[in-house]
Amino acid sequence: MIAIAPQPQALFRSPAHALPYGMVGSTNRRPSARKRTSVGEQDSSRIHLEVHANTKSVPHHPKCEPSRSCYGHTSLDAALPSASASDNSSKKLRTASRSRRLGDAQVVYFSSPRNPSADCSSLGGTAEDAVVETLRFKDLGQECLICVRGLSAGSLRPEPSHHSDLIYSNDNVVILPVGGPDSGLLSPYTYSLDKPLRITVASGVLSGLGMFAKRSIPRGSVILAEKPVMIVEDANDAEHVFEKLERSVRVNVECLPDLTASHTHGQAPGMRSKTPQGIVKTNAFDIECASNLGEKKACKAIFLQSSRCNHSCGPSAIATFDASSLTLTLLANRNLKPGDEITISYLPVLSSSSLHPSVILPFSPPTSPPTTIGHLTPTFPSGTSVITESSSSPPTISSLLSSSSIPNSTNVPAIYLPRHSRRRLLSDVYNIDCRCEHCDIPWTEAASVHKSDRVRKELGLYNLVLSSDSLTKLRKKLAIPTFEEWCGDSRFSPDSLITVHSRLMEMREKEGLELTALADPRVSVGFQSGSNFDAQGEGNVNLKEEGWLKHADVIGMCFGALGDKKGFRRWVRKIRDVRWAMSMCGDGGSQEQIGHVKVLDTWLDRPETFPLWGWRAQKEGY
Numbered sequence: 001m002i003a004i005a006p007q008p009q010a011l012f013r014s015p016a017h018a019l020p021y022g023m024v025g026s027t028n029r030r031p032s033a034r035k036r037t038s039v040g041e042q043d044s045s046r047i048h049l050e051v052h053a054n055t056k057s058v059p060h061h062p063k064c065e066p067s068r069s070c071y072g073h074t075s076l077d078a079a080l081p082s083a084s085a086s087d088n089s090s091k092k093l094r095t096a097s098r099s100r101r102l103g104d105a106q107v108v109y110f111s112s113p114r115n116p117s118a119d120c121s122s123l124g125g126t127a128e129d130a131v132v133e134t135l136r137f138k139d140l141g142q143e144c145l146i147c148v149r150g151l152s153a154g155s156l157r158p159e160p161s162h163h164s165d166l167i168y169s170n171d172n173v174v175i176l177p178v179g180g181p182d183s184g185l186l187s188p189y190t191y192s193l194d195k196p197l198r199i200t201v202a203s204g205v206l207s208g209l210g211m212f213a214k215r216s217i218p219r220g221s222v223i224l225a226e227k228p229v230m231i232v233e234d235a236n237d238a239e240h241v242f243e244k245l246e247r248s249v250r251v252n253v254e255c256l257p258d259l260t261a262s263h264t265h266g267q268a269p270g271m272r273s274k275t276p277q278g279i280v281k282t283n284a285f286d287i288e289c290a291s292n293l294g295e296k297k298a299c300k301a302i303f304l305q306s307s308r309c310n311h312s313c314g315p316s317a318i319a320t321f322d323a324s325s326l327t328l329t330l331l332a333n334r335n336l337k338p339g340d341e342i343t344i345s346y347l348p349v350l351s352s353s354s355l356h357p358s359v360i361l362p363f364s365p366p367t368s369p370p371t372t373i374g375h376l377t378p379t380f381p382s383g384t385s386v387i388t389e390s391s392s393s394p395p396t397i398s399s400l401l402s403s404s405s406i407p408n409s410t411n412v413p414a415i416y417l418p419r420h421s422r423r424r425l426l427s428d429v430y431n432i433d434c435r436c437e438h439c440d441i442p443w444t445e446a447a448s449v450h451k452s453d454r455v456r457k458e459l460g461l462y463n464l465v466l467s468s469d470s471l472t473k474l475r476k477k478l479a480i481p482t483f484e485e486w487c488g489d490s491r492f493s494p495d496s497l498i499t500v501h502s503r504l505m506e507m508r509e510k511e512g513l514e515l516t517a518l519a520d521p522r523v524s525v526g527f528q529s530g531s532n533f534d535a536q537g538e539g540n541v542n543l544k545e546e547g548w549l550k551h552a553d554v555i556g557m558c559f560g561a562l563g564d565k566k567g568f569r570r571w572v573r574k575i576r577d578v579r580w581a582m583s584m585c586g587d588g589g590s591q592e593q594i595g596h597v598k599v600l601d602t603w604l605d606r607p608e609t610f611p612l613w614g615w616r617a618q619k620e621g622y
């Protein structure tokens with residue numbers, strides 16, 4: 001298992017750039033002086049919270065879970081980068097060695113990204129043969145305690161990450177109780193943070209707190225970048241690390257929920273029934289740490305804010321982890337409005353195919369690498385038609401699913417499973433009775449469940465077919481050409497490929513799975529059975545399909561090949577915006593994204609520079 005953030009394969013390839021990366025967008029702004037804005041009052045059964053978001057402040061301390069008491073309350077701010085630390089880091093960003101204009105935003109390249117940004121010290125031996133060490137992120141004024149056998153904090157030497165201070169601070173999000181007395185996990189999607197927000201929450205709401213957007217966040221952009229406060233190799237070491245956490249951090253970590261606590265009998269309710277192991281099991285992200293000597297270890301990391309993200313089967317965010325800077329990044333999966341809940345998917349990335357009706361859970365872990373993702377390149381198509389089996393009436397999805405076209409052993413991302421399988425998986429693996437908006441549907445609405453299941457099944461199938469070379473035969477049966485095939489074969493009508501990909505995009509949007517496919521298969525949260533992705537899951541690394549972006553790429557290229565300036569520009573602009581937002585991610589993929597954005601900008605200016613401009617139109621004489 002290797003923890004690196006996704007580096008989506010790009011359709012629109014650009015020349016390699018040797019420049020060190022790091023960028024500051026024009027929207028970057030310095031954090032305003034922090035004002036406390038929330039007013040928390042608590043009576044015996046309810047909590048009232050008021051947030052005036054237009055004062056641009058940090059959230060009030062989340063008050064732990066409404067249903068549980070805590071050792072004490074301190075502000076979450078105490079554990080987060082202070083305003084002055086942020087100021088320092090922004091100063092650093094501004095004094096970067098050289099900068100230049102790119103599109104409408106300021107890009108800053110760093111001259112020496114290798115300077116270690118952290119120092120460390122040992123806190124002495126504690127857990128059996130492991131030591132607890134401190135890693136200090138100097139630029140952020142934040143510490144992380146590390147207890148990993150065979151990997152010293154010193155050997156991690158995280159590189160500085162190049163996020164702006166805006167996304168290290170919590171200016172984009174607020175942590176609030178989720179739902180109301182009767183609504184369980186219903187999110188307050190409808191409120192506007194321009195007005196004071198008042199939410200009334202009954203004690204005992206299952207899922208306690210959640211993370212919400214405080215402002216509009218465009219698809220693909222970084223919602224939050226965060227460093228861990230503790231990393232353990234084994235949840236059983238958590239106790240030793242908890243003891244050494246700085247008090248304000250420890251209080252916040254102890255406020256995180258422990259799903260195992262409810263199984264503890266004979267103890268007083270509340271924090272005292274929680275255990276450090278239980279807190280780690282419930283909230284830790286599975287990441288991989290890599291030393292500067294190349295050793296890698298699967299670990300569990302606690303992040304104070306991101307650990308508050310609830311699960312959704314149509315998540316509004318995707319989590320990626322960059323091992324070189326030890327940074328967890330949440331990217332917007334769609335365009336977010338103020339008040340939208342920031343959710344991620346806890347679902348394991350792969351499961352055996354439940355596209356095939358005969359396969360039922362529990363599934364076995366993948367034993368061989370999954371399908372690789374075929375990517376298109378804007379090279380001149382070599383050829384002539386390779387599709388020989390296209391028919392005027394392709395088989396229906398149902399007939400394909402019930403036939404033996406899909407091998408039983410096929411792995412599909414679990415997010416495409418039908419509702420009952422996802423729920424079972426979440427319950428078995430994470431002990432969660434999923435109440436996200438895609439699952440919490442009354443039985444009276446069986447038809448909408450059925451419809452959603454069908455859409456996911458179809459998306460799963462297309463995902464498989466479009467990303468796997470070994471399923472070419474099936475792809476041909478479905479009469480879906482690749483871009484190259486479409487270019488080279490006039491039997492495919494000019495808009496046929498655009499129609500297929502537009503439909504898939506719409507289906508993704510409906511199910512809340514826009515950029516989801518970009519999610520790093522190796523970042524997960526919560527309980528780990530160890531069976532779904534672990535060190536043996538090495539083969540998963542290549543699973544990178546691009547979802548929305550992949551469809552947008554194909555549509556954009558089709559318009560280009562048809563010489564349709566308006567359509568081409570419209571789609572190139574959309575792709576450019578998402579790639580630009582993603583380049584702010586600050587991980588290994590940023591430089592690549594900047595390269596794409598530059599090429600896309602050129603094509604926006606002069607569509608004729610697109611290598612296949614009008615190629616199909618010329619060929620067919622229209």
Ligand SMILES: C[S@@+](CC[C@H](N)C(=O)[O-])C[C@H]1O[C@@H](n2cnc3c(N)ncnc32)[C@H](O)[C@@H]1O
Pocket residue numbers: 065185206207208209210256257259282283307308309310311312432433434435436525526
């Ligand atoms: C990492 S925590 C998420 C933040 C948590 N709500 C809190 O108050 O801090 C994970 C826990 O949240 C709850 N949870 C998250 N997503 C859920 C969902 N879709 N349905 C039900 N419970 C969920 C479960 O209790 C789960 O163990």
